[in-house]
Amino acid sequence: MASVDTYVKDFAAFESRICSEAPVWLRDIRKTAIERFSALGFPGAKDESWRFTRVRPLLGHDFRLTPRYDRTALSSRQIDQLCMEDTGCRRLTFVNGHFADDLSDLGRLPAGVRIGSLKSFIESDPEPVQRYLSRYADLGVNPFVALNTAHVHDGTFIHLPKGVRIEEPIHLLYVTRSNGNPVVSHPRTLIIAEDGTRASIVESYVGFESDAYFTNAVTEIVVKENTEIDHCKLQRESDAAYHIATVRAHIGKGSRFKTDAVSFGGTLVRNDLHTVLADEGIECTMNGLYLASGHQHVDNHTVIEHAKPRCSSRELFKGILGGRAKAVFNGRIHVHPQAQKTDAKQTNRCILLSDDAQINTNPQLEIYADDVKCTHGAAVGRIDEDAVFYLRSRGIDDASARRILVFAFANEVLEDLRIGPVREHLTADFDRWLSAARGTGESR
């Protein structure tokens, strides 16, 4: 049975292994973080925000860090499987948390643009990293953020200088392969977009069938003024994987920011998605789609903070649950006292395909300004049988009719993904998931 101590010991071994490589400022960050993790411990029954998500099962495995990039970890067949037909994307690949140069291809980058392995930037060009790393993701309260921060070593650093537009999507592919030894990795992504930049970034987290491992990811996104940034976190982990992730975004004046969290795999999944609209005139969209069946558990906790006036936010989360899956949705909109003329809308919808699937949904509106427009709506239900009959009365068989309706439901999020290659791939994934969910005799 693993515990806080197990992780702290593993950290000590990690730290001594790499301490000679790391600058002092980074070692200090790690030290503070591990102390914080030690003090917080894993969340338990008393932690309100983890009330419906038990992490005990995570402690039933002895997850260990992988010391370095092992080129033999993936067979070429597995690599082919992963190559998500992301042609046209600039790609960075990581295996078990380590940068895999042979599986990456960034193409030619415009002058001044920094995209690459966090580790190599810390070694060769640390100043921009140091300026932003760990200033946004709060390790004070979330032990997983603290744990990730303690292990900051490799991951992605993206820094787009003023005015730069990158047309091709940037694909960050985080692959995990246990190969018999349960693996933990702490992917860290740091994205800085200066004024006037435009880019789309996809983070994919993938694994292989029935492989047990633990991904503990943290993404910090700092977006300055008048930018247009699309971000998507795609979770397609193995069905035995634990995926705990924090995405913290800090948005500047006049920017348009969209972030999507798509969750198809994992046995226990927790997303903490927190966006701060730190200045005026921002348009923010935060969407999510989660599919769960069998015994999967998917928990999405979102926060959108309106700190200043005249910003708009739209949040749309959709879930499809089958089998005995359990989902949690907690969506908080926090409107600060000076955030007048806020326009916020939150929608959360879930389709239950079976009698045993379950969702706990909790929208929270904390509104401290008085001239605002804030609405939220939640709906949980089964497939509309009238719609099924309508389709069948036109000759479409029962299974296809249900597939059409469930796909249409998910498509509201999928079709809005501004990242083309990802969208196509997800549509195929969706079909596979639905056939599997139906195959276990869950939907009628």
Added chain:
Amino acid sequence: MIMLETRDLHVSIDGKKILKGVNLKVNAGEVHAIMGPNGSGKSTLAQVIAGRNTFEVTRGDILYKGESILEKSPEERACEGIFLAFQYPVEIPGVRNSYFLKSALNSKRKYRGEEQIDAMEFLALIKDKMELLEMKKSFMERPVNEGFSGGEKKRNEILQMAVLDPLLAVLDETDSGLDIDALKVVSSGVNALRGPDRAIVVVTHYQRLLNYIVPDVVHVLVDGRIAKTGDKTLALELEDKGYAEIQNSAPKT
């Protein structure tokens, strides 16, 4: 050929008896109207022919082209050539009309072992039918019935009917909620389908539709049974006198 026949048809929903022995024969080439007061079971009859399983056939049979269809699923009935124009067409957000119709067409073709329709063929097929029903091109890319007016929904039903080309078309109160112009357009659509190989059953509460879709036979359904059958003049008689006389003379159950 007898296209549709019901024999002593008894139908219940949640244990409540709605149809109490309906005997109906519709020949190919004919248009039959089914009229009756509210609650008489007209809509139930239409839906049970299409195979809606919330209704239970407790006795009797429904035959299509001489064979019982009670064991056939709604999709099988549709692929065999039965079409129901819904009284309350369902809204299906996120599913485009074009996708829906194409899927339906291809399901039917697959059932028959025919080739699937491609995009070009499909466009050609729907073009004149859309013109006939005065539907704009943009309508094809809209989600099925979402945000449609009553008239648009009913025209969409008739468009689907025109595209799917059934042998037996059952129209469930297609005229409800329509103004005269919409009524005329819908009726042209239906009349375009009349022919010696097809049968049409028009379920309606009001006589007005029957000025445009002139029936060969008119039945009056009262309290779950056909109380009277006549020709198109029966409809005019009903308009004049209402259902009271027939209701009073119908046997009580």
